Structure formats: C-alpha cells, structure tokens
Amino acid sequence: MKRRHEGEPKLCQFKNCRLLRDSKLIEEDLWVTDGKIIDPRNVFWGEQVRADVQIDCNNLIISPGFIDLQINGGFGVDFSSDPEKLEEGLRTVSKGLLQHGVTSYCPTIVTSSQASYNEILKKIKRTPGGAHGAEILGAHLEGPFINPEMKGAHKEHLMRQISTKGAQEIEDFYGSLDHVSIITIAPELAGDSMESIQQLVKSNIVVSIGHSAANLSIAEKAANKGASFITHLFNAMLPFHHRDPGIVGLLTSYDIPKPIFYGLIADGIHTHPTATRIAHRSHPNGLVLVTDAIAALGLSPGLHKLGPMQVEINHEKATLKGTNTLAGSIASMDVCIQRFRKMSGCSTVEALEGATLHPAQVLGIKHKKGTLNYESDADLVFLDEDLNVHATFIAGEPVWLRKEGLVTGVMQLKYSMIGSKSKRVSLME
Secondary structure, eight states: OBOOOTTSOOEEEEESOEEEETTEEEEOOEEEETTEEOOHIIIIIIIOBOOSEEEEOTTOEEEEOEEEEEEOEETTEETTTOGGGHHHHHHHHHHHGGGGTEEEEEEEEESOOHHHHHHHHHHOOOBOOBTTBOEEOOEEEEOSSSOGGGOTTSOGGGOOOOOTTTHHHHHHHHSOOTTEEEEEEOGGGSTTTOHHHHHHHHTTOEEEEOSBOOOHHHHHHHHHTTOOEESSTTTTBOOOOSSOOGGGGGGGOSSSSSOOEEEEOOSSSSSOHHHHHHHHHHOGGGEEEOOOBOTTTTSOSEEEEETTEEEEEETTEEEETTSOOBOOBOOOHHHHHHHHHHHHOOOHHHHHHTTTHHHHHHHTOTTTSSSOOTTSBOOEEEEOTTOOEEEEEETTEEEEEOHHHHHHHHHHHHHHHHSSSOEEEETTO
16 A cells, blocks of 8 residues: 655545444444545555545544534624624634534524615625634525514514515515525515515525414415425424414425425424424424524523524523513534434434434535535534534544543644654544
8 A cells, every 4th residue: 555645635534433324323434535525445446545644533423514504693692783793703603613513504694674684794605614613604594574473582673574576675685695595484475476485496595484474375385486494393483283283284294396394493492302203203304403592602691682682591591581582592503413312212313414414405515515425525523422522523624622532632633634644543532
C-alpha cells in the first residue's frame, strides 16, 4: 500500500464504529476525504493507497449531522427581534449548535411586520458550515399568513390574509425569497384554488401547513397543490376528532399524491408521549424532529424575548409572560432525539433518521445531507448508546468535541490531518 501524493486531500479512515446507513446500524469503516464520504473500494483496491489518518471510534455510533428545520434562536439570540444584530446572532447560534450535533439548520422567523421581514431576510444567507458553526440551509418563515384562531404565541395584529395575487403578494411582502427554504401557511387562507401554494412549490419553496384551523379536506387539497410538510404537529391546529381528524389526518390519508412529512417537538412538553407514539406509529417515515427552540436555549430560567413577545422560562417550559401559552421549546436537538426515543419506544435508527434523513428529504437535499451514502457531505455526529454527542464533524473536520474523554484524541486528530505522517488516534482517549 502507498500513501497519497503530497498536496492531495488527506484520506481519513474511521474504524471500530457503527454507521447509520440504509436504515440500519452496521459495523463498517467510514472513509472520508476532501469533505466527502467515499467508497473505499475506489482508493483501497483501485488506487491501492492507505489512509493518512486512522481513527479508532471505540464502537461509537456515527450518524449524519443533525438538521433542524425549525429553530427560532438560542444562546440569547432571537432571529426575529433585532435585524441590526442578526448577523452576529446567527454566528452565535451556528457555533452553539455544534455541541448538540446540529450541522445544518433553517433559522425560523415568527410573525413580524413587513419591515422586519424585509430587513431580516437581507441578513440570512445560505452559508456553508465549518469550524465557525453549522450550515444555514435557508430561512423558515413561520407567518404572517397564518390563522389568528390558531395563533399560538404569534402576534395577531401582524397576521395577514392572502389576496388573489397569491404567491406574488407573498413574495412582495417578504421582499425576497432568494434565501428562503420553507414557508408556513394556513391553507384555509390561500383561497379555493390554493394557487399560491402551487406557485411557491414551483419556485422550490417547501410549503408547510401550520397555525391552521383547516379540516382534513382543506389540508388534503393543500397537499395536492404541493404542500409537503406540517409545522409542529398537534400544536396550533384543530385537535384530532373522530369525524374530522383535521390536519392530523394527513398522516394516514390515501387522497394525497405522496406521504406528508410532519415536524414534531419532542421536548416532552409540547406533545404528550401517547400522542407522540400515535403519530410515529401511524407514519414513521414522515417524522421530522424539530426543536422550535427560542432564544432561551442554553440560558438559565427567567424572562427572555421572542420577536416582539416576552417569554418566561421555568422548569424547561417556555410560556408567554403571564399566560400558559407555549412560546417555543428550550430543548436542544440531541435532547429531543433522546426523549423521542424514550417516549415513542422506537429504535435508535428511527430516532436518528427523524433528525437526519427525513429533514433532508423535506428540503430535497438527500443527495448530500442526512445520510452516510458515498459522495455525501461528511457532516458527522459521534454518539454513545445513550445518544450523547461526543464529537461533531463538518465536511470531515472536527468542529466540536466533548471535554470528557475526547480532547486528547481529537487534538491529535487535528494535528494528524494537517501533518505529513500517517497517524492512528482514538476518539475515546
């Protein structure tokens, strides 16, 4: 075996690990070079070269990086409140998410004024991830085209109807959709034709149904027009009824062109464990774990701001000041995965795919995110049996490591990946 030529990207081999691949945990080495997962046959048998770096993972699970499609902020930052400080705030959140295994996300903007949206969307750009923080996949706009009857923590006076101009009115209102990935809409506001939904989907925007009083018939019509996601299932929508199951009924509907995906806040507060099990067992392949986290993620209890609202944090619960109205979650993605596995009784693979494969499918990026398939981005999370995050990699580079037990190994890894000699290191040293 020979080593690669000087100047070529380093070849890294992760050994003694379990990979989440093809909906199974398999014992197989993972090979990474130039930020991508590669087929080892091409280098081991074809080029007959050995790895520059071999890493003993001590039987840790290697999962694709977690993807959060709905997060309002964290670490003291609220994406909806101060456009002037948003760029700095995005950097803070992007960096903070790495410790929780999140390698890419959609910054979510709650119902705000037109002027606020215009200013905010000038600051949110699709941005590659790295040591500086998680990748930004585009904004998720949660409002203002939602139903006041299902406003949740959103400000009613800022909500809007959709006129006959449809998608053009929506785009004009926001100012630009260039860096927008998801828009949450109450479909009953979209008119009988729901042309606006169809037009947005044609523009490569994921339309999500949420904050809605729609019955099942309206929800099915929206899905037939291209809506493919449900914003935080069970929350801010009509409750399930045996004569009209409402939006929840989409999970088992035969009258939509393809199965729907649904976001679920598995913090143990927004959704009862029994409701969690019902949703998952009805439609496991549609489950997308979202945090819906607010600025108080990572902060101590007290009073915090979410857009134009004051939010109180007490015992892991966030409510509007002086009310019992839930204002978002303060649970991180790794915690949601752990709690979801416990509440639903699902397998480790199913829990992880809810934060990896399925959100990637929602955004249509499965070819590069959400799997450990060959040629995918080498965004990786290293986990133990309890699904605690031990290390986070983006594009094959370590960007966060757990202090207990990993610092020595990954510091060696950083050195060996830039050095000229082949090294063998352990992730559990």
